[in-house]
Amino acid sequence: MASPTASSAHTVSEPPAASTPAGTEAAETVAVSEITPDRVDDLFKELKTLLSTVEKLQKAREDVGDIKSLLLRLLDGELLSGDELEQVKGGISGLSKLVKLYSDYQQVLERAQPARALLDDVLKS
Numbered sequence: 001m002a003s004p005t006a007s008s009a010h011t012v013s014e015p016p017a018a019s020t021p022a023g024t025e026a027a028e029t030v031a032v033s034e035i036t037p038d039r040v041d042d043l044f045k046e047l048k049t050l051l052s053t054v055e056k057l058q059k060a061r062e063d064v065g066d067i068k069s070l071l072l073r074l075l076d077g078e079l080l081s082g083d084e085l086e087q088v089k090g091g092i093s094g095l096s097k098l099v100k101l102y103s104d105y106q107q108v109l110e111r112a113q114p115a116r117a118l119l120d121d122v123l124k125s
Contacts, residue, residue: 035118046112053101053108060098067091 035043070080070088080088 040118043112043115043118046108047115050108050112053105057098057101057105060094060101064091064094064098067095 065087067088070084070091073080074088
């Protein structure tokens with residue numbers, strides 16, 4: 001899995017909640033009659049972990065702010081003002097955290113996919 005770059009970091013603020021991550025299998029089929037109480041607990045634990053991870057991801061994205069344009073200017077060889085440099089310095093550590101959280105999000109999203117089948121089965125009744 002490729003890590004997002006600074007130029008694609010702006011796209012992680014609103015992760016696609018209903019899509020399956022690239023390269024993953026479709027959600028496993030789970031019939032409600034086959035679900036044990038322990039399995040239900042596990043599925044809801046994964047959903048809670050997904051929610052927590054998405055919240056952290058969105059918070060990290062907000063913390064990074066809009067440094068993309070400043071980074072692109074730096075990469076184009078432009079000089080930045082002192083305030084702009086300070087903003088980039090602060091944003092770089094946040095960007096590193098954002099990339100890590102995005103990777104975590106992809107893994108958690110994959111693990112939470114079996115809950116989709118259960119929810120589909122339960123909510124269509």
